[in-house]
Amino acid sequence: MSEDTIRFTLNGRDVSVPATTRGHLGDLLRHEFGETGTHIGCEHGVCGACNVVMDGVVVRSCLTLAVQVDGAEIETIEHLGSDHDVAALQNAFVARNAFQCGYCTPGMIMTARELLAGNTAPRREEIRDAISGNLCRCTGYQAIVEAISDAAETLREMADE
Amino acid sequence: MLLKPCARWPMNKLVSKAVGAPMPRESARLLVEGRGSYVDDIALPGMLHIAFVRAPFAHGRILCIETADALQMPGVVAAIDGKELAEICAPFDTNPPGVPGHASAPQPPLAIEESCFQGETVVAVVAESRAAAEDAAELVFVDWEELPAACSIAEAQSDSAAAVHSSFDNNLSLHHRFGAEDVSDAFENAAHVVEESFAFGRQTGVTLEPRGIIAHWDPRAEELEVWQSHQVPWQMREVYAAQLGLSPQSIRVVAPDVGGAFGLKLHAYADELAAVAVSKRLGRPIKYIVDRLESFTSDAHAREAKATCRMAVDSEGHILGIDAVVDSGFGAYAMHPRGSFGEAMQAAQMIGAPYKVGAFRAEVRGWRQNKAPSGAYRGVGQPIACAITEDMIDLAARAVGIDPAEMRRINYRSTLDEGTRATQSGLVIEELSLDACLAKLMEAMDYKTLRAGQAALRENGIYRGIGFASFVELTGVGAGLYGPLGLPLAANESCRLTLQPDGSLTCATSVTDQGQGTLSALGQLIAGEFDIAPNMVRMISGDTGRTPYGGGAWASRGMALGGEAARRACVRMRDGLFEVAAGVLQCEPSALAFDNGEIIGLKGPSGLTLAEMGALCHYRPYDIPTGQVPPMTIEESFLPLNLPYITSNGVHAVHLEVDSELGTVELLDYWVVDDCGTVVNPLLVDEQLRGGIVQGIGAALYEECVYSEDGQFTNGTLADYVVPMAGEMPAIHVDHITTPTRASGLGAKGVGEAGTVGAPGAVRTAINDALSPLAARVAKQPFTTRRILEAVMAAENLE
Known part of the structure; x- marks a missing residue:
């Protein structure tokens, strides 16, 4: 991982984005990549509206920090x-x-x-x-x-x- | 919301009997594929974001506000307080002239000098991103003087109560009585009198998509565009015009896809008004999305009430009289623009509504509290009235010694008494079908077997309960109610139907859809009138720039009112096309009909398809023999003129088991037989009922906004405010009795709230039925494990 860039696979595409330490994966997908099919409901990991697949496993994108997906494969509903x-x-x-x-x-x-x-x-x-x-x-x-x-x-x- | 015709629906598919067909909502498939467009999915160039500084105390005085540090932060554009915003935006003044004695303080978009509930908006911090705005909001310094507060209803009504708002010296916001002044005769002559006290916890709607808004004031064109997660865009246009002093015609309000509403998104909120006013101030697009904590502390709350009720019955179980007092918690301000009184009024007025009650008296008081304002939430007061009524019926049945189902049956009202205009409480009730609903329900649940099983299990210390809830519901509430209150609200629903040159139809409707599926059902209805596939009808909704004037969505009106408007538009459109076709085919218009989108004449298919008619009228009008081109756009609006609302009815039943040692409740089965008149699409209606029932179960068992004594909201996350989850919910068996309303040609009544109205009463009576061998009762909703255990232990201590 380069210090200031997150690289990952989003719906089969290799993407990179400047690393920010505070954002969560849900916001990253929605606001940086325009993949708005992932919805933010509670930001507490309770409601499940923001579920996405990370390396084959369903995760709460609101509880996953954006920087955690460096090197990961992410799939969303759009794909x-x-x-x-x-x-x-x-x-x-x-x-x-x-x-x-x-x-x-x-x-x-x-x-x-x-x-x-x-x-x-x-x-x-x-x-x-x-x-x-x-x-x-x-x-x-x-x-x-x-x-x-x-x-x-x-x-x-x-x-x- | 724009529903696109779906390419997957085969164009040649015949839909000959559209009304009543369980058609899947193909046009909403995009939502399943994550292609919806909710407010937060929309971005405008140059858009700024707001984070609000909110009041930390239940009641406080603002001594000074310092924003200099916040303004130094990167990306911050402005920090605006109440005084600054007041220069361009008026406070909400929510005192409907038609409600005598109603009193609420003005509510500015941002508090000025005084704030009256924890979470009230104080400063709007505007920045390039929400994160930057939130960081800066942390640096706004507000010097507060905490003031004495009155939070619970009991506190608010005590003689020594602190004033919730400094402009009043007490906290009574509403005082009203329904029915007779004195009902003592009925009680003096009764064989039995039963009495009970009730308490209902404060709830909120918890839409999964929180409220949200984008406002864009364009200073060049002097036009305001607003995208808002909302039920009633036309109402909001009038609200923004009034508050900002703009011409309504310079404002466009759009409701895109809305992620649940339930009444919560019927209101005008101070924070959303502030976002609009800030856009006007700065001339930039502003986005404000409510986060979950803000949602809990500032969305409309509902249901908080205390009540006492007495019921007099004769020796056979006939009700002789009802005497009730309802105290309702309004919160700090009346919710704009419809006020907070609706829940209180309906909670009192609807007590006993399904029954012939003899003498009736219900007094209602509404109390200001230093809590979030209360407003409309699915069912509005009716779930409270239903729960009180049904618990009283069970108490009376036990006193008389008759079966609770039989007690209901012998007391049901079938319609208004001959020659009367309204019930003792002033309700105007259409023909009801409660008898038929109950009969069908008891058969579906196999009532006798359930009772026998219950008795057998009690021998083994297993406590199962069977609960009933009968309800009458006011649906499609129209101008007859809002007009006299002096509320500037259009309560009619409209349809503007256009025949396009290619033969497809466009329906622009005032009805809005937050997931109910109303738009799909309207499209289905229209398609059926021309015998075409639903994908030939494009629905346009939720946009004051593109739809006819009208209401939107509340009080279960989509099909009842909007469906009738659409049907009438179809009839006029068809009549015009038949006139043309009759000229071409040399026959009477009455001899014509539509089959598979083609006009059928005396000799069968005429070749005059909708596409041919569209081309003829739009492109070759000179070929029309009469020379008269019928209107290609028809607008119809519907409101039953002789009824204030359309009453629907139904009966719920639940079978559950209470663990008397753990206090837990297991829901075993649930049944409902509902009469919402003509059912256009049972697939939509049945799950709408189930969803409403699940919300009602949430009210009964889990949901409560818990405030501390000093007015701090203590459970503002979805982990702490519990809503129903799939694992705890029972199978819900839905059936129907169909009594079409005579108020319209379509015959549809409302159904959106029916589940929520009945379920809390059914669960309450079932728990009390289960606990009856232990001589324990619950009265305070929600019936948490703790409250059930306390009831069991209190009964044990009495022994």
């Missing part, structure tokens, strides 16, 4: 439409009306994708547990749970084919 799992989730979210205002949705999909990567047939309770770190203030969560379950089923069928 992940080409990912089979994410596309299945997005289709299921639309089909089930599993979102209202959409503010929590990108973060919710990050979490759901991670769940399905490790559990191809989650039970309803497992889904509810997995997304309990993602607050949705609009829906009753039920449609989200059903959508994730539907997406899992779709992905299992795709895997069988």
Whole structure:
């Protein structure tokens, strides 16, 4: 790491940005790179709206300092439409009306994708547990749970084919 | 918000029965893909940012403000205090002339000399970045004299209370009575009289996207553009015009994608007004995004109330009378422009609303407090009234010795009594379907089996409860309410429908959408009228520069009012096109119909598709046989003229288990049967109900703005103010009874608040049902584990 530059991979692109010691990853993505699909809800790591994928693992971008991503691979909702799992989730979210205002949705999909990567047939309770770190203030969560379950089923069928 | 037609929806897809179809919200797919545009996603060239210095005390006097150090900081452009801003911006004066005796102090955008709640804005520090502004705000020195404060309702109403604001010598902001002056006869002759005290914790809406605004005063054009996360852009245009002394026509207010609103984004806030005024002062675009702590301490609060209620019943369980007193906590100022009285008034007036209550009296008092102002939050007072009513019904049923469901059934109101204009409390109620809702609900939940299971488990020390909540809800509230109050608010909803030359339609609507899906449903409705795919209808909303004048979103009005306006515009558009087609086809217009976007005549498909009609009318009007080109843009506005609002109704039930040793509540199942009239899209309506119920469960079990005795907000993070999470929420079974309102051709009533109105009452009655073998009761919401345990222990100590 050069002392005054952060270099990382953002959605498959090599990028660099002047290092600032105070900013968090969420603000960096939104304000420096214009990737505004990542939303800031609480800045306390509670709500999950700012979830992004860092080196394959979902992290709270509001709790991740910008300088921590030097050398890392970061994926955000804008890029992940080409990912089979994410596309299945997005289709299921639309089909089930599993979102209202959409503010929590990108973060919710990050979490759901991670769940399905490790559990191809989650039970309803497992889904509810997995997304309990993602607050949705609009829906009753039920449609989200059903959508994730539907997406899992779709992905299992795709895997069988 | 602009919903783009979605290329994924096949153009040839037939939608023959649009109303009632569970169509996915394809047009909102961009939100799922992270392509939404919320206020903080927008940046303007030369934009500056604000950080506010806020009052640290519940009540204080500002002795002096020093900003010199802050102004030395890099990137800082200005530090503006209340006196400076007062030169160009008037304080909110929120005293609706139609509310007698209402009294609230003027609220400037930045406090001048006196501040009345912790979190009140004092200095606006303006800088090139938010971070620079926050750093500089730390260096602003305010010399405070802390003043005595009155924070709780009890404190505010005591004779020795400190004055919340120095312009008053007491803290009573509102005093009103609904119903009769004296109801003692009903109580003297009653077989049973039950009485209970209630307390409701202060809550806030907690939108996941905090409030935010970008204001841009262009000094060259002398025009103001505002992008704001808000429900009612037209209202805000009038507010900014009034406060800044501008012509409303020089102002454009845009609400882009909004990340949840729930009533919280219905108000005009001092900090947002300050941002607009600062832009006017500096001639630069200003962005201000509320952070989560500011959100907790300065968003509209709601629900804080104390109440006592007495209910008289005869030996068979018929209600003979209700006598209630509600004390409501208003906070430091009345929320602009609609005031803070709505919650208090509805909390009192709506008590007993679903029932024939005999004699009725409800007194309501609103109290100023040194806390954040309270305002509208989903349901506005009705969740309080419902919870009081339903708990009283259960108490009365127990006193009489009848089943609580039966107690409800025998007391339900079906409609207004013959020949009367309003209920004893002054409500104007349409035909209700509570009987049918309850019958369907009891079947869905298998009530008898649940009761048998409950009795069996009690033998083993397992305490399960079944709770009901019946509600009547005022939806689509219109000018009949706001006009007499003297509030300058358009409460009608409008639709401007345009046929484009390519045969697609544009609907510009006054209705706004913060996730409810109203715009998708309106598009679906319009598409159905012409039998075209929804992606042929482009919706435009939330922009005073591009939409017809009207309300926006509050009081469950999107489909009830906006849907009817759209339907009427479609009918007129179609009639005009049929006139043209009848000339071409040499037949009567009444013989024509739309099928798959094409006009069908006596001989079947005519070739006159919407695209052909658009081209004919726009490009080749000389080919129209009558020579009359019908209007290609139709504007309709709707408001039921003979009703102040449209009443919907429904019944909730919850099954839960209380752990009497831990004080925890496990929600096992939840049912609701709702009657919101015509359902345009059940996929949207059902999850809207579920979302409302989950917020109501949050109210019942978790959510409370906890202030210390000296008025410090103590739980201002989402880790400390707990909102419902997926893991704790039950499966929610939704069903409907459909009684279309006669107030419109569409027949839709409102539904956005129905869940939140009923759920707190259902959870309250279920917990008290569960605890009844222990002779314990809870009365103070939220019913936290601690409060449940205290109730259990208090009952044990009595034994």
